[in-house]
Amino acid sequence: MIDAAIINDIRVSSRLMVRELGFMNTTLAATDYSPSAVHTLVEIDAHGALTAAQLVQILGLEKSSVSRMVSKLIAAGELQETPSAQDGRVKQLQLTEQGRESVARINQYGAMRVVEALEQLNPSQQQSVARGLAAYAHALEACRNGARVSEASPFEIVTGYHPGMIGRISEMHGSYYAKHYDFGHFFEGKVASGLAEFCTRLDRPCNQIWLVKHHGRIVGSVAIDGEDLGNNEAHLRWFILDDDCRGSGMGRRLLSEVMDFCDRQRFAATQLWTFSGLDAARRLYESFGFTLAREWQGDQWGREMLEQQFMREGR
Known part of the structure; x- marks a missing residue:
């Protein structure tokens, strides 16, 4: 009771x-x-x-x-x-x-x-409000849909640095892209070094990272780097979901929070770099207003691929 x-x-x-x-x-x-x-x-x-x-x-x-x-x-x-x-x-x-x-x-x-x-409120209270409101809102939504919240949303989204996240996010990228695209140590090392550098700048309000946790384990991530591109443009980086949460709707929830953040920060545009063939991710990006800006043959991922740049104008 x-x-x-x-x-x-x-x-x-x-x-x-x-x-x-x-x-x-x-x-x-x-x-x-x-x-x-x-x-x-x-x-x-x-x-x-x-x-x-x-x-x-x-x-x-x-x-x-x-x-x-x-x-x-x-x-x-x-x-x-x-x-x-x-x-x-x-x-x-x-x-x-x-x-x-x-x-x-x-x-x-x-x-x-x-x-x-x-x-x-103090920072701790701010985090409590954000998490509590999100949990209660999803519980109300689950009631409307006739589901139990534990079944509807067994995941939680947290922000900021969490111990072990650099290794875990690098592992998810390395494992997934090695399995599906034959990427090797060059790619995983690039993810780890870039993420480690980014974490030193997480105290600045234009930068943020979101993590999906399932029973305490990180199963998804995405970040906004508001500094590396300049010109008041945001860089969407390290968007990945583990097999544990694929098809759960968490990708859309993550990007929804990311786009809200970008709009609040009043970025002139948000850019992301990817490569041809990630069709599900592309459909998700496009549903949030991203459009293909250009594509070219390149090797920044460690081997020759048709690379792509997507852009979303600021709102």
């Missing part, structure tokens, strides 16, 4: 958050739009494009409600419909230029509110 005092504390805190975040108002986030419309714009921005059916699942709203809201946002010039590349009968919803400007203002306002609140 869960302690009644805990239940009451969470309910009281939830009501307070709803009021303080503005959900009692008819509009949200310093816009003229309803909370559901604001969430629609933010989710489409995060995913690059969504169908109305996908919005129904994400927002947990009735199909008719989503249809009316989408129609209003299209009429207001925030959204546009485009045929799906896979099926011309399916319409995808994307932000217009006006919509991207609206989302930028929403994100700026939302980040400001978070910063103002977190400045009242």
Whole structure:
């Protein structure tokens, strides 16, 4: 049995958050739009494009409600419909230029509110809030989907340096790329040395690393290096998932947090380097707004390959 005092504390805190975040108002986030419309714009921005059916699942709203809201946002010039590349009968919803400007203002306002609140807390409390809110939110989502949270999300995402992570991330890269692409010690050593150097700069606010843990073991990673490219551009590095969490949705969760971080930092663009053939990863990158900037034959990975550079413009 869960302690009644805990239940009451969470309910009281939830009501307070709803009021303080503005959900009692008819509009949200310093816009003229309803909370559901604001969430629609933010989710489409995060995913690059969504169908109305996908919005129904994400927002947990009735199909008719989503249809009316989408129609209003299209009429207001925030959204546009485009045929799906896979099926011309399916319409995808994307932000217009006006919509991207609206989302930028929403994100700026939302980040400001978070910063103002977190400045009242010490670093340990800030981490506790971030982890606690994430865990509770995923538990609520699991209830809506009819699953147990332990089944829906047996993983946790943590940030910052954790002992052993340099070796573990290097091991994951070395093992996976040796098995599938015949990479050798050159590649694994490059990962380890680059990551070790990056860790000396993790105290700077423009740099961050995210780790996926499963029962305390690191099974995924991704990092944003806000310094090595210059020109206020971010470098997405060391994105990998172990076999333990492939197909779990953790890749999307990781990139969602990474893109939110990049938007808060107001980077002019985010760049990543990869090579041809990683089709699943490419589809994931493209769903977050990355586009192929250029490709060429190169050997930076230790052998000749068709290398690729992807870019996402700042929001």
